Amino acid sequence: MSAFEPVIGLEVHAQLMTRTKIFCGCAVSVGGEPNTRTCPVCLGMPGALPVLNAEVVRLAVRAGLGTGCAIQTTSVFARKNYFYPDLPKGYQITQADLPICLDGQLLLDDGKVARIQRIHLEEDAGKSIHGATGTRVDLNRAGTPLVEIVGHPDLRSADEAVAYLRALRGILVTLGVCDGNMEEGSLRCDANVSVRPIGSAVFGTRVEIKNMNSFRSVRDAIMFEVERQVGLITDGDRVRQETRLWNVDLARTESMRSKEEAADYRYFPDPDLPPLHLDPAWLDAQRADLPELPAARKARYERDLGLDLRTATWLTDEPPRADAFDQSVAGMPDLAAPFAVFLMTQVQAQLQRVERTWPELVDAMPVLLRICGKWRGGQLSNKMLADLLQTGFADLTQPLATALTGAESQAGAVLSDDAALEPVVDAILAQFPGEVAKYRAGQKQLTGFFVGQAMRQLAGKADAKVITALLARKLDV
């Protein structure tokens, strides 16, 4: 294994967030009765003419600007010819020799720069639905606008491939280009994987892996495939160029078909669509309209707010979450880092327990910030915080912000004044004379035991710092 290195390049298809399809006025949406969102254009009727959706161009340009690409002022649509039951025209409209964006790059967490070769526009095909009585075709998806983002084979491990995909997804979601939902298929990733002896400058035979619909699948599929190829080579066999599918249930890649070459598709410029020309002034306006991108945001979190890389990455991975965080902590830079950690640990733990999603949480962010502030200020003990969050998250009858506010008022106040806590501490010391003697003989770590006993008596609703100070006063004499 160690004698070989993987060479990986990703091809990512992102569905653009438009209301209508790329070449007709049919609505783009998930679900709906089969074949109800169709018209002569997306059904591929002879003589029906495509008209390019301007919003599609704007979103593709944003994707290109966000990934540092050179936007091409002239690009050309081409026909990619192949037959498939869910492709009624017998060809897919895409861009071949002259795509809309060229030569970009992505900055990965480890500081590596991975190059992007091109971004081109294309239409999606329909869907074949295989059932017991045969296969049926639903063309609602036909003509859905996509960008395909083709990376150079710059990645050297499954983890790097995941980092690349995560960085790309963050940019596309931040720019409103794509919703980034891998499970629903609006962001789809294929991986070209080969292996070569370490030190070799020549690429090995590559295999394309399809059908990975989560970050985890991407990592597992690439790791499996690298090991499979190394095994073939060390056994004296050779890797066949082919397309393989990731079978998530059996955790293995499976042969699908031998790989086609570009020449098999007989690309030629689509005679129904004129070349796409972009006005440089319009492009400048698009460039000026870009928001802060995830890499810049992450750097700002580390530099200005003191977040560590892990927390900064976690926040930035979901742009709406980072937006809400930014709004909540505006003007409170001191609370920002602890609040980010609070979200990543305590709040995330609740989310794994209860059916709530991050979008729901975004509205509750100001309440969460207030609760975090009280906890850090000692007005809520650890136990009270845990109970409060548990109660608030479990109450699914009302919005999270309301539920948390209710749980917050029920939680009451922490006991922190000496007068209330001293009798409890005295009682504990009287109850455990043996431990008191051991403490005085030098076993100072028994402080934790006494604090624990006192907290149990007080049902966790006390300030542990005050109890610790009281203990020190009574024991260290």
Ligand SMILES: [Zn+2]
């Ligand atoms: Zn249509």
